Amino acid sequence: MSAPVPPSSSARFRAAATARLGAVLRAPAAVPRSLRGRLVLASVALTAVVAAVISAVTAVALHSHLQRQLDRQLADVAHRAAGPPGAGPPPGDPLGFLTRGGQPVGTVGAVADEGSGEAGEAAVSVQRRHGAGPGGVTARRLSREQSSALTGVAHDGRPHTVELPGLGDHRVEAVSVDGGPVLLVGLPTSPVTGTVDTLVVVELCVSATGVVAAGLAAAGSVRLALRPLRRMARTATRVAELPLHHGEVRLSERVPAADTDPRTETGQVGAALNRMLGHVGSALTARHESETRVRRFVADAGHELRTPLASVRGYAELTRRGREEIGPDTRYALSRIESESARMSELVEDLLLLARLDTGRPVQRTTVDLVQLVVDAVSDARAAGPGHRWRLALPTAPAVVCGAPDRLHQVLVNLLANARTHTPRGTTVTARVHSPDAAGAVRIEVSDDGPGIPPAFLPHVFERFARGDASRSRAHGSTGLGLAIVRAVVGAHGGTVTVASRPGSTVFTVTLPTAAPGPPAGLV
Structure with a gap:
């Protein structure tokens, strides 16, 4: 029975790259409230996303390219292991080709039993390494676990990725020898993964540097672009600090002309703010004129009422103190006239005082x-x-x-x-x-x-x-x-x-x- 084939390193790498990209996109961040902060954050986030996408695509493409090269190299090894067509099984050890020259470093091989697909008793597994021996190589027997993992590959003539315990991932292919057993040959994937890992590290460093540089550049450009808005905010602050609720208000504050260019968005805002300040100034002037007219009317009316009120009080008192006999009802009416005229006089004096104070004297x-x-x-x-x-x-x-x-x-x-x-x-x-x-x-x-x-x-x-x-x-x-x-x-x-x-x-x-x-x- 063949052992389950683990997922290929290419599939695992694609999954890891997708996970990293998703983590970048889902990374929680405290969104600043200021417009400047949001713009800088958006620029940095966009740069980070673009860098992550480019890095992931580049790494996946390089990994696929290197793996195809490894598969072609594995096919050459398999061709040498099978020998020329019609030549029959090689004499002696069928894995002897591993110790001969021309094989890549780290090549592994095994002889599979045709009946069960597992390593038979006479099967030999060797690995080519640098060292002493013919051709500068050594061969050693693989362990039972390594042999079992190696011979568990499907005999379909296509390369598969297998993890050999203690040796890492290998691309393994089964090849049939004319008149002989099924040979399993494999090459390590460490050169591919090592190259891709180095690329990922370089991309991370370059991306981080690029994101930092993009953040600094965005902060500077956004600060420069928002300078007109800050000037408008200062103008609005000065207007808000004016005493607009009373008295005469001269609303002379305006946005500088350089910030009212209608061809730009900030210029349109500045021009609209100036128009609004003009309308507010006109309304305040109209309000002050109306209040001035009302105060003048109150003051003039108060002055005009002083004399008749004093006359009413005087004639009422004179009538009550006169020699003619008057009835109780008339005396009560005269006392009420005096009381109400005194209250009206007090009211007139209060209105005159408020009118004088309102003028700011x-x-x-x-x-x-x-x-x-x-x-x-x-x-x-x-x-x-x-x-x-x-x-x-x-x-x-x-x-x-x-x-x-x-x-x-x-x-x-x-x-x-x-x-x-x-x-x-x-x-x-x-x-x-x-x-x-x-x-x-x-x-x-x-x-x-x-x-x-x-x-x-x-x-x-x-x-x-x-x-x-x-x-x-x-x-x-x-x-x-x-x-x-x-x-x-x-x-x-x-x-x-x-x-x-x-x-x-x-x-x-x-x-x-x-x-x-x-x-x-x-x-x-």
Whole structure:
């Protein structure tokens, strides 16, 4: 019985090359997020795939070519072993041809039993090697395992690849001798595999060098190609840093003309960005003009309403104090006229103040001790709201800032009035002044333990005419401008105001810089 024939070295090599190529294609890699990284990675991956394909195809083609040469060489050996046609079996040892000259180094041979296909008792297996002996060769008997593997080749006259234990892979062919036994001759495949292995190592080194060089070249070329995009990104960043949400905005930032060439993709992006910036600039200019007209209208309307409101209040008071006898209904109507005209006058004054602050007019600055301002404001609030508990938390040292005393006092009055108006009786309101910090800023906190501000209303608490719930209504005398004035006045002083609220704790924090006073540039 013939032993199973192992797969040929050519098939194993093709499988190994295919596995290596598949491993390259399936190799997981952390894909970078930047465009530059993705382009470089794509270039390197494409170079690696091309190198792998070329290397695999070259190695497979060389292996096939060398194996065909080996098969032709094996056919010559088989022809010499069989002898000339019709000459009959060679006299003496049928494997004697192996020790004669002309056989390649490492040639093996065996005599197979015609009946069983296995090595018979009289079969002799020899190997030609360099060394002492006739023709400079030696012959030695193969082991039983080697003989069994060698004689297990099918007797079909075609070459097969067989692994001989201890000797490696051989190409073996069975040849029939006229009137004699079946001879099995074989040649080692080590020259073929050695040459191919050397080629694979060289290809790996060359491919790795090529991939590294391709990566460096791709990184440089991509960096150069993406330079216009980086300039566009810097332009967009400068635009994003502009205060576009208020005031007059001069949107002069544009992409350089060199990056707006419509013949290139990046140039088209740059030109589109410039068109967009132009549209945004026009929209911002139109918005500023509209806001300016509204502010001018509010200011003009406020000035015009001052006189008639003062006249209404004066005539109502004069009528109520006159000598003529008037009924209770008339006296009540006159008192309501005075009350509503006073509220309208207060609203007009608040609108005028906001209009002046919106124009960006600087405030008249002087040295102000916030501790004294807070003490005065809390005293006034205690008189206006005796049903609340008022507390002070003051530093031991003065907290001096540079600002307008009247406007800063109005900030404190509005915050305390907001706490008094929108919290029930018995609520504790605390005004706290912190000493200047390392950054040169003073913080004032007005906190209460009332029900808090609804979360949905909290982002809009500093907007004009904002009322969070029914309690923030005209019934409580609120115009919805108090906190808007707080933010406007604090902003005019270069400070900030924030709020944090939850049930049981609402804290308004005003932060003011402790800058040295300068000459007054204007009045508000």
